[in-house]
Amino acid sequence: MRTVVVLFTRDLRTTDNPALEAACRHSDRVVPLFVADPALDVPANRRRFLTESLADLRDRLRALGGDLAVRVGDPVEETMRMCRRHEATGVAMTDDHSGYARRRHERLAAACESARIPLRAFPGATVVPPGDVRPTGGGDHYRVFTPYWRAWSSVTWRDVAAEPDRVRLPDGFAGDDPVAVLGHTSPESPRQRTGGETEALRRWDDWVPGSADYADRHDDLAGDRTSRMSAYLHFGCVSARMLAGDDRSPEALVRQLCWRDFFQQVLAAFPRLNRDDYRPRPGDWNDDPDELDAWRHGETGVPIVDAGMRQLLAEGWMHNRARMITASYLTKDLRIDWREGAHWFDRWLIDADVANNYGNWQWMAGTGNDSRPNRKLGMRRQTERFDPGHEYIDRWTGSGPV
Ligand SMILES: Cc1cc2nc3c(=O)[nH]c(=O)nc-3n(C[C@H](O)[C@H](O)[C@H](O)COP(=O)(O)OP(=O)(O)OC[C@H]3O[C@@H](n4cnc5c(N)ncnc54)[C@H](O)[C@@H]3O)c2cc1C
Known part of the structure; x- marks a missing residue:
């Protein structure tokens, strides 16, 4: 009997999930597993969204005859434990590209090799x-x-993978309520959206x-x-x-x-994107804790910047144009290190993503992939072009014209 552990990571869905689809098609039994790694310090907004997404994934798997096991621990140890318990003959997962994901994959590959269990990574991210x-x-x-x-x-592009008709579990498999395992998290942003496929x-x-x-x-x-x-x-x-x-x-x-x-x-190609300048920049950054604090809390006195920063705190999301404006203001006007801004975004954004967050921050700061690294957005001009009626500013700050 072929039994495959499907390790869910950043692929919390049943449709177009090539790892899940292949496991269901090519094996007799499937063990759907998610492991929350306590080494990752996930902020409250994202923890909440993650728990909701897992609860929805579980519901969807159950509708297909399956279920979801949720564990807290080291993903490699927990996956291997699951393999032993269900005598798995394979592990399937979606390929991912951050430094953390690559280290996890290497360790899991080594553990699978010692246990003589093939590990297969599928595209999907x-x-x-x-x-x-x-x-x-x-x-x-x-x-x-x-x-x-x-x-x-x-x-x-690869073909879209169909949702499996059926997820067949091994005997004795018990699913878990993600909220019971991970705990209930209140979001810090009052207006955040609900997670799940x-x-x-x-x-x-x-x-x-x-x-x-x-x-x-x-x-x-x-x-x-x-x-x-x-x-x-x-x-x-x-x-x-x-x-x-x-x-x-x-x-x-x-x-x-x-x-x-x-x-x-x-x-x-550049796994240190969240730490080091992609293109080193000459000169020092300003160290100004008061300016940084005002920027973080939407109290700079520049309405378009303050509006964006307040949207971030309220929703755990910010409009792309506002992300560009607030990032340009921090790095090009205040000349504060992009890492400070990126870490603050990382703390609040539900969508915070190593590649997108740090890649875009470096782009705006002139240390990244922008072929015009000295580009600086003018706050007045940005307001005239993208919020001419000051509706966005009023919505988030209640203040008048710049
Ligand atoms: C300083 C800064 C930080 C950012 N941090 C993040 C982040 O942590 N996570 C994140 O997903 N996006 C980030 N972005 C990119 C972009 O702002 C968001 O993806 C977008 O605002 C999300 O809203 P949406 O889904 O409605 O976008 P839509 O306009 O509907 O775009 C659809 C999708 O395309 C992708 N996308 C759009 N713009 C970009 C972009 N510039 N770079 C990469 N992908 C993009 C996103 O996945 C987005 O969901 C950042 C941009 C800046 C300038």
Whole structure:
């Protein structure tokens, strides 16, 4: 009898989950497992979203005849324990690209090898996996977006994996209530959205039919016309491949999903993206704790910056244009180190993602992939262009014109 442990990580979904689909198709029994690693200090907003996403994943697996085991501990030890308990003949998981994910994969591969259990990693975190397209002139990754976009658009994407018809569990398998195992977490941001694949698919189906004006309006701060899929994409509640391949997706959105893959391949090639300058920058950063504190809490006195920072605290999310404005202000006006800003975003954003967060911060700070590293956004001009009626500013600060 073939029994495969499916280790869920950042792929908390049943549709277009190649690891789950292959395990269900090629084995007799499947052991769905999620392990929360206490070594990862997950902030409250994301912990809450994660628990909701796991509860939804469990419901969806149960609807297919399966269930979900949830453990707290070292993912390698817990996976191997599960393998022993159910006499597993294989482990399947989705490939991921952060330094943490790679170390986990290497350790799990070593443990599986000693136990003579094959480990297979499947694509699923990106549309095009890092390394699948490489610059023709040499190098292990693209440093500039436009040639990457051209190459990315011209390769064939993998097929979307169907949701399994049935998830067959081994005898004696007991699932767990994620809230009981991980504990109930109150979000720090009062207006955060609910996690889970079911919610993601519902929101996508609500949003995408009216998305024809996305290209023209995605920068409109008050209009709030973007998909808000980022947290669902971060936790893998929805697959980027599925969204990019949806006939209803506007091309401008597909391009944003390409940005997501772009930063994943940068991170895969430069795992220190969250610590070190991708392109070292001359000069020192200012050390000004008072200015930093005012920026963090939306009290700089610059309304467009304060509005963005207050949206972050209230929702655990910020509009992309506001992220650009607040990041430019911190690094180019206050000249405070991008790491300070990125860590604050990391603490509050539900979608905080090593590749996207640190990649974008470095881009804005001029230490990353921007071919114009001295680019500085003018606060007045940004307000005139993207919040001309001050609706966004008023919504979040209640204050008047800049
Ligand atoms: C300083 C800064 C920090 C950021 N930190 C993060 C982060 O931690 N996590 C994160 O997912 N995004 C981050 N972004 C990118 C972007 O702001 C968010 O992805 C976007 O605002 C999410 O809203 P949405 O889902 O409605 O986006 P949409 O406009 O609907 O875009 C759809 C999807 O495309 C991807 N995407 C869009 N813009 C970008 C981009 N610039 N780079 C990479 N992927 C993109 C996201 O997955 C997004 O969900 C950051 C941007 C900046 C400037």
